Amino acid sequence: MSVTVAIVGRPNVGKSTLFNRLVGRKLALVDDTPGVTRDRREGTGRIGELTFTLVDTAGFEDAHDGSLEARMREQTEEAIRIADVILFMIDARAGVTPLDSHFAQLLRKSGKNVHLIANKAEGRAADPGLMEAYSLGFGEPVPVSAEHGVGLADLHNIVSDAIEAIEAEHRDAEESIANQPLDERFVPETDVDLLEGEDLGWDPTRPLNVAIIGRPNAGKSTLVNRFAGEERVLTGPEAGITRDSIMVPVKWGDRQVNLVDTAGIRRKARVQEKLEKLSVSDALRAIQYAEVVVLMLDATQPFERQDLQLADLVEREGRALIIAVNKWDLVKDKNAALAALREMAERLLPQLRGMPLVTISGLKGKNIDRLREAVFKIEKTWNVRTSTARLNRWLEGMTQSHPPPAVSGRRIKLRYMTQAKTRPPSFIAFCSRPDALPAAYKRYLVNGLRETFNLQGVPIRLWIRGGENPYVKKKQRR
The missing domain is CATH 3.40.50.300 (P-loop containing nucleotide triphosphate hydrolases)
Structure with a gap:
């Protein structure tokens, strides 16, 4: 025990x-x-x-x-x-x-x-x-x-x-209950439910690690406390209260979720003190160990340069990203502001096109359920696996609609594609001249993968390799 x-x-x-x-x-x-x-x-x-x-x-x-x-x-x-x-x-x-x-x-x-x-x-x-x-x-x-x-x-x-x-106390308590007459024993409600046949055992699914990141004073700790249902981490008007990355286990339905509250991350040029450098390094490690990252923006100052750099860092680390626009209760014209936010997200972060953008108020608890649903949804997208047959049918259609360009008078042939892994979705395409395939055509393929296979908002990895289809058995030499 x-x-x-x-x-x-x-x-x-x-x-x-x-x-x-x-x-x-x-x-x-x-x-x-x-x-x-x-x-x-x-x-x-x-x-x-x-x-x-x-x-x-x-x-x-x-x-x-x-x-x-x-x-x-x-x-x-x-x-x-x-x-x-x-x-x-x-x-x-x-x-x-x-x-x-x-x-x-x-x-x-x-x-x-x-x-x-x-x-x-x-x-x-x-x-x-x-x-x-x-x-x-x-x-x-x-x-x-x-x-x-x-x-x-x-x-x-x-x-x-x-x-x-403690074990001795439990043994004494059990013996005391066992020695009582049956009608005098206290039966907890959960035991009654079990006797009635209800299954109260919770599904031991693998915990989901979710890191909450953002600039100082964006409301990260307030959001974590809202999910935890208690003042689990310190909050206040002072910027930079959080120093350590604090993991707070919570239960969302039948799923165990480990929320990680991180220190606010300022622009590197502004981080001078040794202690703040340690805090920022701790926050960056939290991103590496997370599966889903929630980037908190301040609705009154959204998509500043540091926000974009953090989003790009999450994409490079291959983590699923959700944009949570906090302090939404302070926005007056919400429809116009939301339209502007979506336009900025698509324009400034094209590498994460279609990523979830949820407006919330951590202080007042508004739209917290929507954020929770977005976390689960993008986790599923991050784990999507597509069959090789379906991928190659798609690849044939893409190359017919828009063939790879000819480089130095020689056309590039895309022969085969397969998914190498998930978390994030990663693909390998085999072609005749991998080094000559333009970056623009790679983006064309990535955008096509995102649209066709509903991979909105997650990083996509596409590696181009040379050679023939490695999965086709070669004819044995006679």
């Missing part, structure tokens, strides 16, 4: 470093700048044979005024609420600070299973801090070095004991 372990503490004590160490990957951004982490991030932690849900949190700030720091504190308090085990981390070299003491009081009131973790404990410089840590009232501190992997055996024991305690 798994447990949820939350790593908490004041800023810059090494929480994200320990998080990355236990999940085995650099999921969380790490920098010497205090306050890098702002949202709570979940991952699967592993120590030896144990696996558990691990939660990284923002550095605890004593703020209650509605500021960004106060909203960060609320995220940390939510992590404490859902956790089974809390690793309260301090910096052993810095010793106990007033903020550590204040946080310790809050944790004692929570009634949770709290363990004091003294990070950066390698070397004698940490000895005074380890002795001072007893004053926090959580018993003997566990010395660790998140950076060097020291102290993991003690963390293994903490998690193992928590798992055993």
Whole structure:
């Protein structure tokens, strides 16, 4: 049975470093700048044979005024609420600070299973801090070095004991129910439904990874919260709140969807600070791991240069793209604005002709269902496979309607086409002189594929190869 372990503490004590160490990957951004982490991030932690849900949190700030720091504190308090085990981390070299003491009081009131973790404990410089840590009232501190992997055996024991305690509670609860008279037992509604024959098991279909990208302050985090049904990630009027790419699992019908909220991506020339560069790199990695990408535009400033560059990046990565025009509630003449948006999309992004364009208001929840439907629809298009026979009938018709041009007095012959793969749809065409086939004729073929086989809005790959049809058996030499 798994447990949820939350790593908490004041800023810059090494929480994200320990998080990355236990999940085995650099999921969380790490920098010497205090306050890098702002949202709570979940991952699967592993120590030896144990696996558990691990939660990284923002550095605890004593703020209650509605500021960004106060909203960060609320995220940390939510992590404490859902956790089974809390690793309260301090910096052993810095010793106990007033903020550590204040946080310790809050944790004692929570009634949770709290363990004091003294990070950066390698070397004698940490000895005074380890002795001072007893004053926090959580018993003997566990010395660790998140950076060097020291102290993991003690963390293994903490998690193992928590798992055993939870399993014992479940056994006691089951025995208590079993010993009750049948008419006194509590029967959950789901159990009644099962007795009536209703199938409540959900289809374990492969999760769909959806990245939400865009310029700063386009409303990405607000949209993710709307889909999650809770304030899962930080939002606010400040631009650039999100730094890490945060994955938020949600359930759309019977489908598991992993939404990834990313940092706002500005033009490269404007990105100067190291921390913002790390955030942008994290967002770009989210695009590479996604299957569907939702590009958020601001309805009051749509299709700026950075928007077009992001859309082009998604196309080059081969991901399915949806344009979500946010803040649509601020637009007055909606019909005229929508017509202008569609014209700009076709003109400025011809490589993604016919891509879905959905107008939404993440703040008010308008057209969210339409966006969800568009995600599923374009995922199916992205996975389309067309039979070779149908492709070659189409190719024959295309070449008859518009034959390849003659280059240097010699006509090019297109002999055969097949689909090499999906995700995105990718095709190979064999012809007599592949190097001489003009780029304009390739675009003619790609546009024909898009129109005929309903591949609107997804990237299409077309490779031209030389030689005869490789699938026709050659006559054996006598």
